């Protein structure tokens with residue numbers, strides 16, 4: 389299964405908790421003013437990579453706590469990324485997904501798109517919402533603007549309201 393990516397970082401400590409492999413999905417419909425990665429907007433840009441290749445990189449590094457799906461917009465390639473997320477979780481690693489959609493928008497999208505629902509449910513954490521220049525706060529860990537929330541997905545789905553992850557409460 390092919391994924392369109394803007395890039396892959398094999399080890400990062402700034403894209404979620406612990407050591408993580410980061411996949412920057414190519415293609416983003418949000419067009420946030422002030423976006424730091426406008427080269428990721430074009431869905432035809434970037435390069436193609438086999439999901440299995442990414443999985444092999446994860447398997448090769450026992451020190452990884454998990455993977456982070458960033459962008460671009462990961463939910464624009466929800467099918468391939470859900471497949472990757474499922475394999476990664478089977479290895480005992482966790483999944484953090486960044487998205488320009490709000491949590492509430494994602495829940496709506498998930499009602500009519502099975503792949504979105506799958507990726508949502510396979511994510512341990514979701515960092516939600518567009519980058520809003522006026523709310524930029526460089527002091528915030530793991531996110532660019534203060535509207536973005538670090539959401540504990542299983543807890544939020546279980547209780548039907550947004551639960552902020554423990555590592556998202558810092559700052």
Ligand code: SF4
Nearest residue numbers: 416419420423460488
């Ligand atoms: S969602 Fe992220 S990648 Fe997409 S335009 Fe906004 S800041 Fe840029």
